[in-house]
Amino acid sequence: MLLKTIGRRLAYSVLTVWLATLLVFVALQALPGNLAQQLLGQNATPAAVARLDASLGLDRPAWRRYLDWLGGAVHGDFGRSLVSGQPVLSEAGGYLRNTALLAGIVILAGITLSLVLGVVAGLTRDRWPDLAISGFALLGMSVPEFTVATVLVLGFAIDLQWFPAVVTAGPTASIGQLLPAVWLPAASLTVVMAAYIIRMMRTSVIDVLSAEYVTLARIRGLSSRRVLFRHALPNALLPTLNVIAVNIAWLVGGVVVVESVFNYPGIGTLMIQAVHNRDLPLLQFIAVFGAATFVVCNLLADLASVYLNPRLRTPGRAG
């Protein structure tokens, strides 16, 4: 039963990532518009266009190109960058590491903080700690990342001058060089991400606290601490798991904007460059990478809820 559930979710995840590669490919390569013509500009000779087509493999039918790409991708070969001619994976490597550093900090700090704040808000429902936290969350979800980043820059980089406003280090800089610059981007992302998790956790805590089994635990004379930590919170965490997963995956999108504000040498900055340069193989890789991250996060959340939720882990009443 348990293995079957896990196997089924794994299979769905693979299917979803595969469908996503197809969608990205169709959007990028099969849509109207001649890529070689666009790359070379309006004045290019037809011969030059044809040459570039051939060298990019664009003269072959779209489905062949997709299968070739997919075949390569399975082995870790995502093609070569149109701009640098380097393999996409090695081109993106350094940027990926930097984004992982940023995202790692956001995930660790952001999730812990938002779960705690969410629980506090839920426990103090409609009193001042809740009103403050909920107000903060409402504001956090109402402003785009670039505005949070801009305000933080104004406060902490310009007024207080605690952190640098932009990152000057390149993609290959050491972690030590990056570390002073990572805090403001991390804070901007945390503010926006925390908003959703806080709200979910708060609602979930309120729901669970009004559940009959929590009331019953109180009527049995158990201590408040025990009622909270054994009966309420484990059950409140479950619905929040998926929201956390969605938000971790959202980070992949959020970093694009925030990295660009701070010129942080991560995957987002790389993507903006790729869009400007019309570097399709690179863009395709990043989009597929984003989709895969999303799917993996969701899978992990699913597995975590299977682990935490006895209803999913153990068979129901015999039948």
Added chain:
Amino acid sequence: MTNLTVHASNARTRARRIALPTRPSLLAGLFLVGLNVVVALAAPLLAPYPPTQPSALDAIEGSSSAHWLGTDQLGRDVLSRVLYGGRYAMLISLSAAVLTVVFGTVLGCLTAYRRGWFDEVLMRILDSVLSVPAILALLVVVTALGSGAPVIILAATIVYCPALIRVVRAAALSVVGLDYVTAARARGEGFWPIMAREIWPNILDVVLVEFAMRASWIMLLVSSLSFLGFGANPPTPDWGLMVSENRSLLTVVPLATIAPIVALATLIVGLNLAADGFAKARGIDRITGGLR
């Protein structure tokens, strides 16, 4: 007897118009949204200067009686640009949100009613669309098709439809199993009458909340696109674009950056307050309903 019938039908219209509970957060939200809409519509009347008129002599000025919010680096009046600045993003967001809700509702109800293989296949496709983060998907589409307004509207619709379909599907599923739908099926009603009479009125609240929420997310997304340089084109006055243009002068004329941020925030906070207030008044679990 005739009189009696007239009375009865009056009573019915009255009863159908279900009164909206007056929650302070709902009212505050509606006020903020309304204010933004009115300002955007009346911008030509309110703006002291044309929003795109450069004036090299007045460039980079702080707040003054001539320019309440100062000027930007081309000497354009920031207040006028802020008043106009919601138009582009609001128009795109509204169009995309309407399209999203229309497609999402029809497909969501259909798949909840049909179930079976149709539901399975649709859900798998939606999962894969959902898996590409919104801003990445938009950047991909913009790269392929350019950054014209119709492209962005279409792309935003495609990106946000799947989540809406899922929410509507979940809402419709909870209605489809109820006895009054069973009764309708037992008396042989088809899909459209059941949808229009039994299901739609009961998921309307959810759809309204979703509409407000999607509109706010698309607004955020479009502003982010403009900020990154892939949305509104200069010299269009747009809040996202203004932040990006004036950010380098943050130390000199902070108002030119802060003013559009505040304007954008009031609109989105308004939308969120309205959605929250309405959801609470109608007992809808808004947060679990939404997937970004």
Added chain:
Amino acid sequence: MSVVTEERTGVLAEVSGLSIAYRHGGREIPVLRDVSLSLRAGEALAVVGESGCGKSTLASALVGQLRGGSRVTGGSVRIAGRDILAGDARTVRTLRRQQIGFVPQNAGHSLTPSMRVGAQVGEVLRATRGMDKRGARAEAVRLLAQVRLPEPDKLVDRYPHQLSGGQQQRVAVALALAGQPRLLVLDEPTTGLDVVTQAGVLALFGSLRAALGISLVMVSHDLGAVSAVCERIAVMYAGRVVETGDTRAAFRLPAHPYTRGLLSSVARIAVPGLPAGMPGSVADAQEASGCAFAPRCEFAQDACTTGAAPRLAPVVDGAAADTPRFSACLRQSEVLAAPAWEARVRPPQPRELDEPLLQIKGLTVDYRRRPDPRTGPTVHDVDLTVRRGEVVALVGESGSGKSTIAWTIAGLRRPTSGEIVLRGSEENAEAPADLTRSAARRDPAARRKVQLVFQNAGTSLNPRRTVGDAVLRPLRLRGLRGEQAREERDRVFADVGLEPGHADRFPAQLSGGQQQRVGIARALAGGPALVLADEVVSALDVSLQASVLRLLDDLRDEHELGYLFISHDLAVVRALADRVVVLYLGRVCEEGPIERVFGETNHPYTRLLMDSALATEPGAHEQLTGSDGEPESAPPAAGCAFRNRCAEHIDGLCDRETPPWQELGEGHRIRCHVPVEIGARP
């Protein structure tokens, strides 16, 4: 500690002058008004009344847990001499740990889903009795055995969702007993359980009382359930106690018109015919002055509607009882002197019913996606006939396939095999219709002739459409439009006892009884010959139940309707049905005319149902001995489906071969391997 006072008086729980109000829409609505009760150690007190009379609020007050938004506006609840409503958190916790156990209505919701059963019992043992982990586990196993759960040593490691409803309820009882309380508060502890399970749980309460000497307060709307357990009763109406005293005395000779009304509304398994019922519903309770029950009371005089509410006064009935009886009625002597309340209206008349309406042969419905050699189809080989003007009852516990059969007849499920034929009326020379087709594929005339009425009136009406609209829709499908349709709607409304003015209301603006009438009106509007009534009265309070039963009976005569009346409640079946078909796990085990089935000879399963139901009739005098069995969930592939629960099963026969029909005459037959002489009841 005021244990001293307690020892002197022997009073364990004392409710004095308790008033509680609930805040709603800026208004304070009184839920309890000046309630005083006292309970001595070892006593069992029942609190009864229909929904909305305040009995659940009283139960919550006894454990010191008021629902959000409520406020004590007067009086106190003292447990072992200490006030549990005014006490500080520490006092309340100590009282809950040492004195009180609470068993809620819905055990499924009251057990924490993320914790194993043993861990939940164990933490109470550690908190209340200071046990260590190992000791707590051993004690948890003992407690689960005490509430007669099977395999308690395995059960401690299960999660709540792995248990059946009856098992969850027993776990809830074990949890309540874990702290060795002196008072057990039971809030509708058997509502929602099947009749056999209910009898088992009630018997458990009786035996626990005898074994542990604890006191009980049992809140219930079910007069039968309480009379099986509690020797004292308090009847509540509109937040007040209107009669209290010895349970049997009160049931034999009620001293308050409301008690009398309740008793005459309950269908009885031992008495044929429809219950007389009482007018109105709890919603009519009078707020302003005088007696709240006066608007519904047949004894009411002008004096009843003025002044203060009548106070409880000793009942003078000449009978010597251990417990003195009190009643809050100005006309007590008239009530006591009134003719006996047992009268039934319209005892069933034998009917000449020949023309068959619905004929089902060999109906099999199989939900399984792939073949499974261990189980059989959900419904297997069911034959059923309903004649014009006849009420055929389909009886069985949950999971017996009753609703599946109804849904198949309505065309909402496809049968796997078998025939379902709806005969046309012979005088109009209508052709028979094949009902194995889905509703969408049926001839519109055939579709109209079969109508469904649902159990839960609340969910069977679209909350966003007026109830008039709900009735107009089937009329429109019959081709009636405009003025003609509205006239027909008003006529149908009048048929079910609704006013034309109700048509513009939304379902939420009607009472539960009125909603169910709309559900019936919607079915009538289709112009049916056959009505499928699925548990239509089981969600209603007894007074509404009686009136809806009478309505169904009237309509059957008026329109010559055939009913397939699905119910788990044998008493209700006996009140209305002409014939009974008993179903176990989708297999018919007995069928016959009502008075034969409720007579001497039965299938072992029918007998189990009857014994369970009889033992929980109001005023039943037999000692309650419940079976601890539970309805099974999957039918076996071969043999008799009931063999696992049957005391008389024959090894090697019942588990292999399908039992044969034994004909007992007059259409009464039993499907059993055991010869009927052995199965006959003494």
